[in-house]
Amino acid sequence: MKQLVRALGAAAALALAAGAALAQAYPSQPLKWIVPYVAGGGTDNLARNLAEAMQADFGQPIIIDNRPGASTNIGVAAMMAAKPDGYTIMQAENAALLFNEHMFGKLPYNPASDFTYIGTIGRFPVALVVHPDFPAKTLAEFTAYAKANGDKLSYASPGNGSPHHMAMELFKQQAGLNITHVPYKGAAPAMTDVMGGQVPIMMLDLASGLPIIKSGKVRALAIALPQRASALPELPTFAELGLKGVNAYAFHGLIGPKGMPKEAVARLNAGLHKAMQSPKVVRLFADFGFEPMPGTPEDFYRTARAESERWGKVIAAAGVKLD
Structure with missing residues (x-):
């Protein structure tokens, strides 16, 4: 019996040693x-x-x-x-x-x-942005304008199923809006057309869009986070502006x-x-x-x-x- 106990103890010690060696060896x-x-x-x-x-x-x-x-x-x-x-x-x-x-x-x-x-x-936060000439300067004005002109409005995204696309769909559902989706092949061409005013609306991630927001090439209306983003502390959240369910990010x-x-x-x-x-x-x-x-x-x-x-x-x- 004692021999069995000693054998089991030795086996356990070897297993522990092997596990420690594996942990120390990774990555090799x-x-x-x-x-x-x-x-x-x-x-x-x-x-x-x-x-x-x-x-x-x-x-x-x-x-x-x-x-x-x-x-x-x-x-x-x-x-x-x-x-x-x-x-x-x-x-x-x-x-x-x-x-x-x-x-x-x-x-x-x-x-x-x-x-x-x-x-x-x-996470990369996303913000609702519009072309600088877009009639709305606040989220409330945007929502009112979109409800009155939704069949004439479209928004850009980097592609179907992207975080930007789904963030905008979430906002549309929460605000009761009907705006047409225009998918692009990547963030760069989508941003180019938003800055050019061809498709004047987008949910834009800050990784791609922070420089053009800060430069004034687009106007940011709200950020889709529970709290303000440290990179844009002056930009209010959707929740602050009355839409608590618009929480989206990459x-x-x-x-x-x-x-x-x-x-x-x-x-x-x-x-x-x-x-x-x-x-x-x-x-x-x-x-x-x-x-x-x-x-x-x-x-x-x-x-x-x-x-x-x-x-x-x-x-x-x-x-x-x-x-």
Whole structure:
């Protein structure tokens, strides 16, 4: 009996030692960070700066792999095809986390069960903006004008199913408006036409739009957050102006394939939080109007699932389908 106890004790000690060695060894090779958008955009810029800070901490290269297309589903497919060993991760946002399961009739993954949730990065606030010559100068004036002229008005977005599109649909539902959606292929051409007055209305993320808001090339009327954005403290929220339900943003976090080792998830979460505090990333957040939301993997999962449920109702009411 004593020999059995000693044997079991030795086995337990070996298991603990193996677990400690795994935790110390990770990461022992380069990591791949999938970005489901083209290089050069706000998400890509954010990913590259975070990866640079994390690889200095990890002592391993982190390689950005841009996989754009199909409402981020191409990137998700590449991530899910990888081994769940902690060496392939993906920067996910509203599409993969919140929207696609409600917009696609046949989605080859379930975000509630097919991802490893690593950690929340934060959110890009969105603001309602208009061309400077637009007749309304306040949200109340905009709402009144849109109700009187809705059949003549249209708004721009970077594309069907984008956070900007859904933020505007949420506002329309809350305010009882009927404004036609004009989807573009990206934020840049949409902003160009808003600044030119061809399509004078847009829900604009601060990562892309903060410089043109501050320069006066567009007029911001309200921000879709529960509290004012630190990047534009003078801009009131929709809630302050009487529409408490207009809460929308581009939500970002790190995910990986289902079944990643807990040690790898914990190390990635800690490394992400450390990177978010680096001076270069803090400056980038401020320049982008990006609001960090550090938290545990469990926090990330709970927030994502609650937001998915909320947006599912908005998407159903708007009738948005992408297949």
